[in-house]
Amino acid sequence: MGTWxxxxxxxxxxxWLVDHVNANALAPASPAIGRWIGxxxxxxxxxxxxxxxxxxxxxxxKALQDAPAPGEPADDAHMAVHLxxxxxxxxxxxxxxxxxxxxxxxxxxxQLADLAQGLIQATLTWxxxxxxxxxxxxxxxxxxxxxxxxxxxxxxxxxGNAQAADLTAKRVLQILGGHxxxxxxxxxxxxxxxxxxxxxLTRPLESWQHYWKRWAKTWEAQAFLKARHVAGNTEIGxxxxxxxxxxxxxxxxxxxxxxxxxxxxxxxxxxxxxxxDGDAQLKLxxxxxxxxxxxxxxxxxxxxxxxxxxxxxxxxxxxxxLAREGLVSTEDATKAMYSYQxxxxxxxxxxxxxxxxxxxxxxxDQTRGSIAYACxxxxxxxxxxxxxxxxxxxxxxxxxxxxxxxxxxxxxxxxVADYSLEDALAAVGKLNSRAVVDRLHVLGFSNPKSAVKxxxxxxxxxxxxxxxxxxxxxxxxxxxxTTGDPDAGLGALRTLIETxxxxxxxxxxxxxxxxxxxxxxxxxxxxxxIGPHLQHQPELLTLLEYPDQVAKVHTANDFAKQxxxxxxxxxxxxLINGIRRLFLRQRLRIMLRSLTNGAxxxxxxxxxxxLADALMDLAVALVCPPNVRxxxxxxxxxxxxxxxxxxxxxxxxxxxxxxxxxxxAVERLLRLNEGFIDQEGTFKLDLDLRPGGRSxxxxxxxxxxxxxxxEWAEPxxxxxxxxxxxxxxxxxxxxxxxxxxxxxxxxxxxxEQTVMAIRTMKARVEAERGQxxxxxxxxxxxxxxxxLFTRSVRLGVSPAPQQSxxxxxxxxxxxGLGSGLSLKTAPGGLSDVEWCTQLAAIxxxxxxxxxxxxxxxxxxxxxxxxxxMQDVDYVFARDGWIWLSRIRNALWLMQxxxxxTLPRTPATLAHLAAVLQxxxxxxxQAVTERTDRAxxxxxxxxxxxxxx
Numbered sequence: 001m002g003t004w005x006x007x008x009x010x011x012x013x014x015x016w017l018v019d020h021v022n023a024n025a026l027a028p029a030s031p032a033i034g035r036w037i038g039x040x041x042x043x044x045x046x047x048x049x050x051x052x053x054x055x056x057x058x059x060x061x062k063a064l065q066d067a068p069a070p071g072e073p074a075d076d077a078h079m080a081v082h083l084x085x086x087x088x089x090x091x092x093x094x095x096x097x098x099x100x101x102x103x104x105x106x107x108x109x110x111q112l113a114d115l116a117q118g119l120i121q122a123t124l125t126w127x128x129x130x131x132x133x134x135x136x137x138x139x140x141x142x143x144x145x146x147x148x149x150x151x152x153x154x155x156x157x158x159x160g161n162a163q164a165a166d167l168t169a170k171r172v173l174q175i176l177g178g179h180x181x182x183x184x185x186x187x188x189x190x191x192x193x194x195x196x197x198x199x200x201l202t203r204p205l206e207s208w209q210h211y212w213k214r215w216a217k218t219w220e221a222q223a224f225l226k227a228r229h230v231a232g233n234t235e236i237g238x239x240x241x242x243x244x245x246x247x248x249x250x251x252x253x254x255x256x257x258x259x260x261x262x263x264x265x266x267x268x269x270x271x272x273x274x275x276x277d278g279d280a281q282l283k284l285x286x287x288x289x290x291x292x293x294x295x296x297x298x299x300x301x302x303x304x305x306x307x308x309x310x311x312x313x314x315x316x317x318x319x320x321x322l323a324r325e326g327l328v329s330t331e332d333a334t335k336a337m338y339s340y341q342x343x344x345x346x347x348x349x350x351x352x353x354x355x356x357x358x359x360x361x362x363x364x365d366q367t368r369g370s371i372a373y374a375c376x377x378x379x380x381x382x383x384x385x386x387x388x389x390x391x392x393x394x395x396x397x398x399x400x401x402x403x404x405x406x407x408x409x410x411x412x413x414x415x416v417a418d419y420s421l422e423d424a425l426a427a428v429g430k431l432n433s434r435a436v437v438d439r440l441h442v443l444g445f446s447n448p449k450s451a452v453k454x455x456x457x458x459x460x461x462x463x464x465x466x467x468x469x470x471x472x473x474x475x476x477x478x479x480x481x482t483t484g485d486p487d488a489g490l491g492a493l494r495t496l497i498e499t500x501x502x503x504x505x506x507x508x509x510x511x512x513x514x515x516x517x518x519x520x521x522x523x524x525x526x527x528x529x530i531g532p533h534l535q536h537q538p539e540l541l542t543l544l545e546y547p548d549q550v551a552k553v554h555t556a557n558d559f560a561k562q563x564x565x566x567x568x569x570x571x572x573x574x575l576i577n578g579i580r581r582l583f584l585r586q587r588l589r590i591m592l593r594s595l596t597n598g599a600x601x602x603x604x605x606x607x608x609x610x611l612a613d614a615l616m617d618l619a620v621a622l623v624c625p626p627n628v629r630x631x632x633x634x635x636x637x638x639x640x641x642x643x644x645x646x647x648x649x650x651x652x653x654x655x656x657x658x659x660x661x662x663x664x665a666v667e668r669l670l671r672l673n674e675g676f677i678d679q680e681g682t683f684k685l686d687l688d689l690r691p692g693g694r695s696x697x698x699x700x701x702x703x704x705x706x707x708x709x710x711e712w713a714e715p716x717x718x719x720x721x722x723x724x725x726x727x728x729x730x731x732x733x734x735x736x737x738x739x740x741x742x743x744x745x746x747x748x749x750x751x752e753q754t755v756m757a758i759r760t761m762k763a764r765v766e767a768e769r770g771q772x773x774x775x776x777x778x779x780x781x782x783x784x785x786x787x788l789f790t791r792s793v794r795l796g797v798s799p800a801p802q803q804s805x806x807x808x809x810x811x812x813x814x815x816g817l818g819s820g821l822s823l824k825t826a827p828g829g830l831s832d833v834e835w836c837t838q839l840a841a842i843x844x845x846x847x848x849x850x851x852x853x854x855x856x857x858x859x860x861x862x863x864x865x866x867x868x869m870q871d872v873d874y875v876f877a878r879d880g881w882i883w884l885s886r887i888r889n890a891l892w893l894m895q896x897x898x899x900x901t902l903p904r905t906p907a908t909l910a911h912l913a914a915v916l917q918x919x920x921x922x923x924x925q926a927v928t929e930r931t932d933r934a935x936x937x938x939x940x941x942x943x944x945x946x947x948x
Contacts, residue, residue, distance in 0.1 A: 029099050029374035032355025033092055046089035047096050053103070053111050056230075059090060059118025060125065070126050073171060079126060080175045083119050084182040090115050091148065095352055099374065105341040106316055108348060109145035116141055116152050116186060120231040123172050131165025133158045133202060134237030135172070135230050138192045142226035143313040148348055149357040151187040152176070155227075156202035159236035169201045187357070192223050205239055212247040218260040221248045225297055226313045249305040251421045258417040261301070265294045265408070273359075279397075282347055283359035287397030289347070291404035292340045296322070298408055302416055303327050306424045315340060325428065326467050332403060339400040346393065349374040361393070412468060415475045415514045423474035429459070443481035446907075451487060454494045465501055468511040479518045480525045484894065484911030489525025496524075496531060500538035509541055516544035519596050526595045526915050527893040533588050537581065543589050550592050553603045559586070559614030567621045571672070579618065580676035583683065586611050591645070591893060598917045601886045602642075602857060609634075609641040612649055612683055613727045615676070620729035623668040628657040630665060630699075631734030634727035635689050635720055639854045644885070645892040646682055646899060650720075651727065652690040653699040654737045666699050689720050702733060706740040713744065715757040721745045722841045723854040746845030746852060755843065759946070762835050765825050822900045823884050828935025830888075832942035833860070833881040839946060840868055856881060869945050876937035883934045887927075890915040902931055 037044055054062075063086045068078040094111045097103040103111065120135050139153035140146045158165030169190075177188030191197050194211040203211075212220075224244050229237030268274075274285045283289045296318045304310040309321045316337055323333035349371050350358050362368050365386060372389030379385045416427060425431050426439065433452065440448035458469050476493070480486035500506050509516045520541070523530045534540055543550055562582060569575050590607055593599040616632055624630050636650030637643050653669075655662035673685045690696050691708040700708065709717070722745060726734035824830045837851075837859035845851040850862035857878060864874040890912055891899040903909050909924020916927065 028370045029349065030095060030352040030355075032352065033095055035355070036088055036092065040085075040088075043085075043089050043092060046092045051097075051102055053097075053107065054090065054093075054114065054118070056114045056118035056121055059086075059115055060121040062086065063119055063122035064125060067122070067126055070128065073174075076171055076175045077178070077180070079123070080178050080185060081180045081182065083123065083175065084180045084185045087115065087119060087185050088182065095148065098348065099352075105345045105348070106145075109140070109147075109344065112146035112148060112150075113137070113141050113144040116146055117230040119176065119185060120152075120154070120172065123175050124168070124232050127168055127171055129168060129232055130161065131158050131163075131168050131202075132160025132233045132236065133165045133168045133172075134233040134240065136237060136240060137228045137230040138223060138226050140226075141230065142228040143315060144228075145314060145316075145344070147357070148351040149355070151189045151357070153189050153192055153226075154230075155190060155193040157205055157208060157233075157236055157240045158202050159204065159233055162202075162204070165202050166200065173201075192220075194220075205236060205243060208240060209243055212244070216247050218257045219264060221257075222261060222264075222297055222301065224248050225300055225311075228313050245311065248301065249311070251305065252419065252424075253302050253305070253417040255414055255417050258298070258302070258414060261294070261298055262408070265290070268294075277360045280361045280363065281359060282343060282350070282361055286404075287401040289340065289343050289359075289400075291400045291408070292336055292343075295404055295408040296336070298413070299327060302413055303424075303428065305421070306428055306430050326470070327428070328407065329464070329467060332407065335399050336403050339396050339403065342392070342396045343400065345375060346371065411512055411514050412471055416471055419474055423478075426474050426477075427471050429470060440477070443477055443486065445480075445486050445490075447487050451490050454490045457494050458497060461497060461501060463502070464507050465497065465510055469497070472510060472514060472517055475514060476517060476521045479521050482914065483522055483525025484914035485528075486525050488528060489521055492524040492528070492531035493521055496534055496538075499535050503538040503541075505541045505545075506538055509544055513545060515547065516541075519544050519547065519550075519592065523592055523595045527591065528895045529893060530588070530591065530595075533584065537584065540585055540588055543585070543592060550589055551597050553599075553607055554586070554589075554610065556610040556613055559611050560617070562586075563614050563618040566618055571622050571668075575622075576672065576675040579615065579672075583611070583615060583676050584678070587645075587682075594889065595893060595915065601882055601889060604889065605637070605642045605644060605885065608643040608645065608647070609638055612638055612643060615683065616649070616651075616673075616685075616728035619669050619672050623665045623672060624729070625658075625661050625665060628655060628662045628665055629730040629733050630655050630662065630669070631702075631726065631730040631732075631737065632728040633734045633737060634725045635723055637723075638727065639723035639725040640856055641725070641854075642856060642885075644899075645889050646680065648681055648684045648686045650686050650689050652687060652705070653729075654702050654705060654733055655699045656701060656730070656733055662699055689717070702737040702740060705737055706744075709741050709744055715754045716761055718745050718754070719758055719838050719842065722838045722845070722852075725854045742852070743846075746842065748846040750843050755839065758835070758839055758842070762831075762946070765831065766827060821902075823888055823902060823931075824900045828880075828939040828942075830881060830884050832938050832946070833877045836869075836877070836942055836945045837863065844868065863945075868948075869941065873941040873944060877941045880934035880938040880941075883930065884938075886916060887912070887931065902928065 063083060067082055068075060070079075091112075094103070094108060094115065097111075098108045117137065120137075124133065124135065134157050136142070136155045136157065137153070138155055140150055141152050141154065146152070156165070156169045158169075173188045173190060176185045178184060190201060193199055193201070194203065194208065194215070200207075225248060227241055227244060229241060268284050268290055269286055271284055273283075274281050277285070279285055279287070281288060293315055296315050299322055300310045300318050303322075303325070307321075307325050307327070309325060310318060310327075312318050312321060319328065319333045319337050319340075322328040323330050328336075346361070347359060350361065353367070353371060353374065362371070368389070369384075369386045372385045375389060377385040377389045377392070379388075383391075416424070419427060422431070422439065426436065431439065436452055436455070437448045440451045445451045455473065458473070459466075461469060477486075477490075480489045483489050497506070497510075509520060563579075566575060566579060566582075587608070590599075590604060590611075594604050613634075620630050620632065631654045633639070633652050633654060634649070635652065637647050638649045638651065643649075653666055655666075670685060673683075677683050687698060688694055690698070691700060691705055691712070696708075709721075721738075721741060724738050724745075726738065821827070822829055834856050837856050840863050841851045841859060844866065848862060848866055850865070851859055853859060853862070860869075860874055860878050860881075863869045864871060869877070887902065888899050891903070894908070894911055894915060896903065896908065903912060903924075906924055909927055913924055913927045918927075918930075
């Protein structure tokens, strides 16, 4: 019988329906129901009283009232027909409630599940349940979110005779799932049981637990989230649910299981229905119901271990619990709930219209228009009902997909999944204050109570960061524990969040980028310099989002590309500020690599030098007029490409062209340099090594410089020129100048007085600057059998216990070095290695071009290759120089006022050990011992090579 005839007959049967049910509205929405009523007029009474929602017990009682008498399994078919009719009548009542607006989507799902539960209860009661069987609802039945036409997932557990329980389970499935003239009551599915369809249909509780312990897979844990006792033996059913908690929520989910769940979701998106139907697939395709369901279930699995309120089977109930626990923002939860209900409403309308299980939105406009009308959309002046429906569905799916990307794929979940139980408890605020203090103490915080105050302040932050901060806190605390000053690091993080927490980059890193957040707190805990940088320029945090860029050693060409676009802009305050920001950004990147990636100090120093080259080359281009050529010759550490973090830029400037214009250009250059350097003067040009020093002309021509050097240069000035390198501006002009003085700096016949002057000067430097106080109190033991300083004045003089100098200083011989001595100029310091290489360059550079390379380590290689030093001496000198250079850089990063002296306090030494990232360093004592060893070896090499 036709759709309209069925609905008309229903209305004729009871005039009450005329005032309450519009057949013109209902008939297009569900032709299937119209056919049912047309074929079974007596079912029309089911429409009466659409305000009442029946409970499972009421349904079971009704189903048993007129049920056939129970008997042998052969009589089960009669019960199946009876239940099928009952099911259809109640389904009609629910559909009418739905279509006339008396039941919202969540209630419709609940009632459909209650209908299935009531019929299962009636079936078990009818069978008398001889095996003590319990039926566990799974899937949508367990979650009370059943569809109109849906399979019903169940599993069984028993506490009685196994054979009787098995037979009862089979009869339940046959009665409810077998074929009848009306069709099956439901499509029953017991495939979610252990071992699937190959396993026993029912098993006792102990067997379930044994299987879970040995064989349970991730998908089974996810499926059991929905488990709910629906019928039969209540005690054993609830016992199974309780026992499943440890399987579903182990102490730690782990990233492997997390990856499995994500992989399963990927497989769903590439399943045959999606391949066939594409975006029309409402359930499985991207933006569909599975996006929301998988996301919610994943969050339940991750957080449910320590948050029991999340252990609910319903999707909407779980979303509500996640929001209440602060694990999902209220905004995200509200959007997800809305999208879920909207998609489920469309799914219900599809199934009511088709009268079969379907999740595919029809392609033809006429059918889709009927679905749109059933969903409540109407045409208006702006668009048709179908257009409104299509736009609404597209918007809902976009929001569902966005929520999926934001929550399901949230990188923070990978971190939380690997948390220990204690960390997981801390992440959701389940640890008591005493436990938190104890935890912080174990992690190495020196003032746990102050750290708790900082944590509480962070957890009180409102807005988007509130939830992620709590979740990521254990990860950040563990990272801080590896740093030199976790207390200061946590305080710096708090300050950064309080001052810049609304900055998009800060929010992005904390919420979506755990590796970047870890790098951030590691840097904050290692160096107090990082926090102020980021507070004033939080956009610099974008560096952390590109760890490959942080790890990469940039070359001079890389920096030149970054400065190129500045050259065509007018020289004004905005440009200077831009250059400064570039300088700070690149220096911060180099600092981050040193603090978090264990960068080689040689790479760090070379990169800082190349950055200086690029900035000064840009500066020359900005200030130099067309009638002037300026070439900057780098000297000192800059010339050697060994700049440390706090270094200034020793240089001399050569010009060609108009003298007055050149002087003005250099003045502008110095002002520009002052504009982009930091407050400590890092990268400040220092021209004191120019001919004539501070009293000399600020710039000279190439010819004038060479002439002055030939006439007036002293040995120390020639020694300084061994580190000369063309660095910026007109490199040809700078190189021509260096070539012009080469025969003076690297003569073929080195005067003996030059060598003697350099050796004497070395002794004077050690006396005046080598140590904090002229006497050494701490003793490191004998590190050279020869007396270290007496030979520095005159070769062949017998060792003496002390040496006096013209300035009145007295240098006493001591057999140890200790932490009070300069890392740079004291015996066994950096200058021992550097002076050895510089003297060797002067003595042998004329015949060995490799020694002219202005690099300490490069010259050491050349000295070894030329047999100027032995292999073992080369290793001692190289390794010692690298170690001491690392210490000086680390001390600068730690913002220690004196970067030339090894710290004395245990806390500072321990901090230094952490910054050095030496895996074999166990605290400051080991750093001190390694430093002492390096200095003894350096001094031994110096004693051998410098005097040879």
